[in-house]
Amino acid sequence: MSEPSDKSLRMKILSHPGELGKVRDAVELFALKSGFDEKSAGDMVLALDEALTNIIRHAYNGADDQPIEIEVTRQDEKLSIVLRDYGCVEERSHIRSRDLDDVRPGGLGVYIMNECMDSVEYVHAKGGGTRLTMKKSTTPKRSRKKKNDE
Secondary structure, eight states: OOOOOSSEEEEEEESOGGGHHHHHHHHHHHHHHTTOOHHHHHHHHHHHHHHHHHIIIIISTTOSSOEEEEEEEEETTEEEEEEEEOSOOOOGGGOOOOOTTSOSSSOOHHHHHHHHSSEEEEEEOTTSSEEEEEEEESSOGGGSOOGGGO
């Protein structure tokens, strides 16, 4: 893990579930130091944890020795979390949450990520794998004017 600067944090981990705790801790601290309140920082950590779990489970089919690159950057009042994997690529149309009426364990990671973050974007990465970008502003969603309202 690289030492965080005021504006960025970069980490490279293996796809082992035991690695997730240090990532959660580092990103939460970075978010708090970047001006996010505890709830917003917690939301980001929850979204990050869901995304990393999905990478391990789906992109790497549970393999615990594959690389995941994490970059967190702060620009003005926004935090951006970029996750890069080199695993199996899913078509964007296949990346979705299950129906919330289907009550059972699992399958809500994408829903949680979208609820916790302002934006979630998947792109096929050059050289294979996926690049996931999640963004959040220090201003809560409900307080910001929607583009249509301006």
